Amino acid sequence: MSLHLFNTLTRQVEPFAPLEPPRVTMYTCGPTVWNFAHIGNFRTFLFEDLLRRHLEWSGYDVFHIMNLTDVDDRVIKAAAAAGKRLAELTEPFVRAFFEDRDFLRIKPAHVYPRATQYMTAMITLVQRLLERGVAYRGEDGSVYLAIAKFPGYGRLSQLDRRQLKVGARVASDEYAKDDPRDFALWKKTDAVDEQVGAAWDAPFGRGRPGWHLECSAMSLAEIGERFGVQTLDLHCGAIDLIFPHHENEIAQSEAATGQPFARTWLHGAFLNVKGTKMSKRYGNFLTARDLQEQGVDAGTFRTLVYQTHYRQPLDYTDEALDAARKGSLRLGEFRERLENEDGRRRTGADAGDRLGDLARQLEADVRAALDDDLDSPNALARVFDFVRAANGELDRGAGGSGVAAALAVFDRVMGLFAVLPGGRQVAPELERWVHERLAARDRARKSKDFKEADRIRDELKARGVEIEDTPAGTRWRVV
Ligand SMILES: [Zn+2]
Numbered sequence: 124m125s126l127h128l129f130n131t132l133t134r135q136v137e138p139f140a141p142l143e144p145p146r147v148t149m150y151t152c153g154p155t156v157w158n159f160a161h162i163g164n165f166r167t168f169l170f171e172d173l174l175r176r177h178l179e180w181s182g183y184d185v186f187h188i189m190n191l192t193d194v195d196d197r198v199i200k201a202a203a204a205a206g207k208r209l210a211e212l213t214e215p216f217v218r219a220f221f222e223d224r225d226f227l228r229i230k231p232a233h234v235y236p237r238a239t240q241y242m243t244a245m246i247t248l249v250q251r252l253l254e255r256g257v258a259y260r261g262e263d264g265s266v267y268l269a270i271a272k273f274p275g276y277g278r279l280s281q282l283d284r285r286q287l288k289v290g291a292r293v294a295s296d297e298y299a300k301d302d303p304r305d306f307a308l309w310k311k312t313d314a315v316d317e318q319v320g321a322a323w324d325a326p327f328g329r330g331r332p333g334w335h336l337e338c339s340a341m342s343l344a345e346i347g348e349r350f351g352v353q354t355l356d357l358h359c360g361a362i363d364l365i366f367p368h369h370e371n372e373i374a375q376s377e378a379a380t381g382q383p384f385a386r387t388w389l390h391g392a393f394l395n396v397k398g399t400k401m402s403k404r405y406g407n408f409l410t411a412r413d414l415q416e417q418g419v420d421a422g423t424f425r426t427l428v429y430q431t432h433y434r435q436p437l438d439y440t441d442e443a444l445d446a447a448r449k450g451s452l453r454l455g456e457f458r459e460r461l462e463n464e465d466g467r468r469r470t471g472a473d474a475g476d477r478l479g480d481l482a483r484q485l486e487a488d489v490r491a492a493l494d495d496d497l498d499s500p501n502a503l504a505r506v507f508d509f510v511r512a513a514n515g516e517l518d519r520g521a522g523g524s525g526v527a528a529a530l531a532v533f534d535r536v537m538g539l540f541a542v543l544p545g546g547r548q549v550a551p552e553l554e555r556w557v558h559e560r561l562a563a564r565d566r567a568r569k570s571k572d573f574k575e576a577d578r579i580r581d582e583l584k585a586r587g588v589e590i591e592d593t594p595a596g597t598r599w600r601v602v
Contacts, residue, residue: 131388141356152360155192156216157201159410166394170433189232195334202319223411228541236341244344257378264311280366296334335371358385422451422544429499455544478525482532485509
C-alpha cells in the first residue's frame with residue numbers, strides 16, 4: 124500500500140498524490156509568539172513532525188514551511204499590556220519556541236516566515252482581491268472579504284451556506300462557526316496599533332493584516348517564488364483551525380489565484396489534561412518548559428503522543444505518562460543491548476538470521492502502519508512486539524550478522540519516532556563519526572601534530588559539535 128491520508132476537505136482517507144512528485148510542499152500553521160507554546164500546540168507539531176519524517180523516509184523531497192504569527196489581535200494586546208513594541212515582545216518567544224522545538228526533537232522547518240516581514244506580499248494579495256471584486260473597503264476603513272462572492276466558502280468546514288450572514292462583518296481574528304460573516308483582511312490602524320508598531324502603509328489605507336491573511340500570503344509567496352506553483356500539497360494544523368482560519372485561508376487564496384490552495388488538509392485532535400481541555404483558566408496549562416522542570420524527557424513525551432492516533436483526542440495523565448516513560452526506557456535498553464551484542468560480534472547459529480528476518484518484518488510493518496493514515500499507535504505496537512521477540516532471540520544466543528541488521532533497522536525506525544530516552548538525542552551516525560574524529564584528534568595530539576588537532580576541532584565545530592578537554596578525557600556536545 125502507498126501512503127493514504129485522511130483529507131479534511133473530502134472527509135475521506137485518500138491516496139496521497141503530490142502535485143509534482145517527489146517534491147512535497149507542506150505548510151503547517153505555526154505558533155503565535157505572544158507567549159510560550161503549550162503542549163497541546165506541541166502535540167500538533169509532533170504529528171506534523173512524524174508526517175514529515177515518514178514522507179522523507181518514503182523518498183519524498185519535502186519542503187516544510189512553518190509561519191510565525193508575530194502580529195495579530197493577541198500579540199498586539201499583549202505588547203500593549205507590557206508597554207512593548209511588537210518585536211520586543213515576540214523575539215524572546217520566538218527564541219523559546221525554537222529551544223522547545225529542539226528539546227522535543229522536532230525537525231526544523233525549511234523556512235519560518237514571520238508575518239511582519241511579509242507585508243509586501245500581504246498588501247499585494249489584498250490589492251488583487253480588491254481588483255477582483257471579492258474584497259471591499261468597509262465604512263470603518265478596514266478591508267473585508269465578501270464571503271458570498273466566493274462560491275466555495277464553507278466547503279472545508281462543511282458549513283451550510285444558507286447560514287452566511289451576507290453583508291455582516293467581523294473584525295476579530297477568531298469567531299465561531301455559527302457566525303460566518305465577511306472577515307477582515309486588513310484592519311484599519313488604531314492608536315494601540317501605532318503605539319506597538321503594528322501599522323503599515325498600504326494603497327487601501329494604513330493598517331495591519333488579519334491573522335488569516337498572513338498564512339495565505341506567506342505560503343503563496345514561498346511556494347510561488349521557489350517552485351512557481353500556487354497550490355500546496357499539504358496544509359496541516361489543529362482541528363480548531365478548520366473554522367474560521369483555514370476556511371478563510373482557502374477563500375482568500377483561491378479567490379486571488381483561481382487555483383486550489385491545498386490538495387490535502389490534515390488536522391490533529393486536541394490534547395486534554397486529565398480529561399479537561401487545557402486552558403489558563405483551569406490552571407492546567409502546560410508548556411514544554413514545564414515538562415523539562417517536571418523531568419519529562421523528549422523520549423517520554425513523544426512516546427505518549429505517538430501512542431494515540433493523531434485524529435483521536437489524547438489525554439495527558441500521570442498514568443499515561445508513566446507508561447510512556449517505561450516504554451521509552453524499554454526501547455533505550457533494547458538498543459543498548461543490541462549495540463553491546465553487536466560490539467561483541469558473537470557468532471550465533473542460524474538464530475542470527477531469524478533476528479534479521481524479524482527486523483525486516485518490523486520495517487515493513489511500520490511502513491504499512493504509517494502509510495495507513497499515519498497509524499502511529501499500531502506502528503509503535505509493532506516496535507514493542509519486535510523488541511519482545513528480538514530479546515527472546517538474543518536470550519537464545521542469536522548473534523552475528525542478524526544483530527547488525529537488527530540494529531540498523533531499529534535505528535532507522537527510531538529515526539521516524541525519535542522516542543528513545545533522554546532530553547536530547549544524537550543521531551547514531553553523528554555519534555559514530557564524532558568518536559572516530561575524536562580518536563583521530565587524540566592520535567594527532569599524541570604525535571604533537573597540533574595543527575591537525577585544531578583542524579579536527581574546526582571540522583567538528585562545523586557540524587555543531589563542541590568539545591572540551593578535561594582531565595577525564597574529551598567531552599563533547601551538540602550545540
Ligand atoms: Zn495559518
